[in-house]
Amino acid sequence: MKTLLVALTFLDATYWAELAEAGERLGAATAVLQGDGPALVTQLDALAAAGDVGAVRLVGVTFGDDQGPISWLGRVARWWLITRGPRLKLWLEPGAVHGVPVALPEVGAARPPSAKDSLSNPGWAKVPDVARHVLICRGPRCNAKGAAATHTALSEHLARRGAEDTEVLLSQAGCVFPCNQAPVVVVQPDMAWVGPVTSDDVPELVTRLLNPGPFDPGLPVSRPERD
Ligand code: FES
Structure with missing residues (x-):
């Protein structure tokens, strides 16, 4: 059975090079559930096309404090089976590996989707x-300049104000261009690129985001230059 190591979160995907190197050393395939890197469905397609793999065990890998969205491994695996047919037998390990694996994890209580x-x-x-x-x-x-801490603080402060997903939708994105202002936060529909935004800036920023009037971040802000 082939093991497929899957980075679970955006943060985990930033360790993609280390995970891919470990996978190569251990004879495992590697993928990301979200963020930058080969998507899980892409890697399953490649394993099915290779034709010499009958069964694949999906193992989540995370570099954070918890297992992250491990339930999404099963959701994506079942979607793949529904759309591609039973070209592979898939098994889901219930627990995630923490950090770069030094050995393939033991087969645990794996189950099919x-x-x-x-x-x-x-x-x-x-x-x-x-x-x-x-x-x-x-x-x-x-x-590199602390976006993970900024994201955590934004999520916590919006949740504390009862505003996450009700007044403000918070999403993670790839590079949004003015990298010199990192960590950068984009606020829409205000067309405001704000940065640097540290976790210390977040409480005041959240108050300003919840202000129904024109958005004034109280921090350096860039807007597109238009003729
Ligand atoms: S990496 Fe964040 S703006 Fe480029």
């Missing part, structure tokens, strides 16, 4: 009725 692993849900049909959409850049320069 089941009907409860669904990629859609009635609750995911609607566009949220929010006043602002905030994109936190998770590109390489912003990550």
Whole structure:
């Protein structure tokens, strides 16, 4: 059985080079669930096309404090089976590996994807009725300058104010261009590229995001130059 190591979060995907190197050393395939790198469905397609792999064990890998969105391994795996047919037997390991694996994890209580692993849900049909959409850049320069801490602080402070996904939608993005201002946050529909935004700046920034009037970040801001 082939092991497929899957980086689970945006942050985990930034360790892609280390994970790919470990996979090569251990004889495992590697993929990302989200963020930059080969997508899980792409790698499953490649394994199926190779023709010499009958079964694949999906193992989540995370570099954070918890398992992250490990349930999405099953959801994506089942979607792949539904859309491609049973070209591979897929097995899901319930626990994630923390950090770069030094050896292939033991086979645990792996299970095949089941009907409860669904990629859609009635609750995911609607566009949220929010006043602002905030994109936190998770590109390489912003990550190097603390975007992970900025993202965590933004999520925590918006949740504390009861505003996450109700008044402000928070998303992670790749490079949004003015890297010299890293870590950069883009605020829409205000067309404001704000940065640097550190975790210390976040409480005041959240207050300003929730202000229904014109957006004034109180921090350096760039807007597109137009003729
Ligand atoms: S990496 Fe964040 S703006 Fe380029």
